[in-house]
Amino acid sequence: MSDSPPHPLGLAGRHVLITGAGGGIGRAMVAAFAGAGAIVSGADQDAAMLAELPLAHRLVFDLTDAKASADAFANLAEAGAAPHVLVNNAGFTRGETLDQVDETVWERELAINLTGAFHISKPVAESMARRGGGAIVFIASVNGLGHYGNPAYSAAKAGLIAYAKSIAVEMGEKGIRANVVCPGSVRTPAWDHRLAKDPAILEDVISHYPLGRMVRPEDVANATLFLASPLSAGITGAVLPVDGGLTAGNLRFVRDIIERRA
Numbered sequence: 396m397s398d399s400p401p402h403p404l405g406l407a408g409r410h411v412l413i414t415g416a417g418g419g420i421g422r423a424m425v426a427a428f429a430g431a432g433a434i435v436s437g438a439d440q441d442a443a444m445l446a447e448l449p450l451a452h453r454l455v456f457d458l459t460d461a462k463a464s465a466d467a468f469a470n471l472a473e474a475g476a477a478p479h480v481l482v483n484n485a486g487f488t489r490g491e492t493l494d495q496v497d498e499t500v501w502e503r504e505l506a507i508n509l510t511g512a513f514h515i516s517k518p519v520a521e522s523m524a525r526r527g528g529g530a531i532v533f534i535a536s537v538n539g540l541g542h543y544g545n546p547a548y549s550a551a552k553a554g555l556i557a558y559a560k561s562i563a564v565e566m567g568e569k570g571i572r573a574n575v576v577c578p579g580s581v582r583t584p585a586w587d588h589r590l591a592k593d594p595a596i597l598e599d600v601i602s603h604y605p606l607g608r609m610v611r612p613e614d615v616a617n618a619t620l621f622l623a624s625p626l627s628a629g630i631t632g633a634v635l636p637v638d639g640g641l642t643a644g645n646l647r648f649v650r651d652i653i654e655r656r657a
């Protein structure tokens with residue numbers, strides 16, 4: 396028997412499935428949950444993204460494919476790793492403004508960011524209900540709370556918030572909690588295409604953030620750990636911005652309009 400005290404987050408030995416595990420935030424989540432003693436499975440669309448990660452199970456499939464998602468969950472359950480915790484973290488956007496959003500962009504961004512989360516959450520939530528409980532955390536965005544560009548992605552992220560609340564309300568009596576994390580700007584590969592166009596963009600980003608910095612992948616991972624753990628046992632249907640204060644108010648308005656004339 397080990398003399399070490401139980402891990403305070405209460406996630407030791409729990410099965411956790413993280414989608415988009417090979418991305419910038421996903422990698423920080425894998426490290427955080429593994430550090431809390433959880434048994435972590437990672438899903439992504441490309442096996443190479445998962446290769447180096449300390450995962451118990453690697454699930455390679457496209458979340459926009461309903462059958463592939465159901466099959467991946469069935470295989471995981473058969474391996475004895477049906478999740479106690481699901482983190483819906485995979486996401487993607489390229490349609491920056493309304494003029495870039497045509498039918499194709501709209502459908503693709505809704506499919507990846509909203510319908511993809513549904514494809515995996517439905518079988519996982521049903522299995523959690525059979526087992527008597529579980530926790531689901533959706534990684535939405537500040538874009539689901541207000542408009543910061545990327546209209547189709549934003550609509551999908553707002554949809555995730557509504558979907559999480561429906562699980563919280565309808566499945567609460569089954570012991571299932573569903574909560575949402577809304578990150579602000581995080582320097583991950585998701586920013587590479589913007590940085591390629593303008594290497595100075597991150598300095599401009601920072602000037603919008605009351606904390607004077609971008610959000611770190613670890614900030615998102617830590618908030619997710621909390622919402623996945625028994626420490627948040629009384630919290631469901633909640634929407635938690637992890638945004639360096641971006642949605643608390645308009646810093647540039649205060650600086651440019653109020654302070655300058657005070």
Ligand SMILES: NC(=O)c1ccc[n+]([C@@H]2O[C@H](COP(=O)([O-])OP(=O)(O)OC[C@H]3O[C@@H](n4cnc5c(N)ncnc54)[C@H](O)[C@@H]3O)[C@@H](O)[C@H]2O)c1
Binds near residue numbers: 419439444586
């Ligand atoms: N980086 C930011 O500034 C930021 C801000 C707010 C919210 N978010 C959200 O955080 C989450 C993680 O973002 P990130 O910055 O780590 O991005 P990332 O691009 O580094 O990682 C996203 C991961 O999702 C995977 N993925 C995308 N489409 C998929 C599909 N159809 N099937 C399976 N896997 C798929 C990708 O392969 C990738 O590994 C996303 O939901 C994103 O919308 C990011």
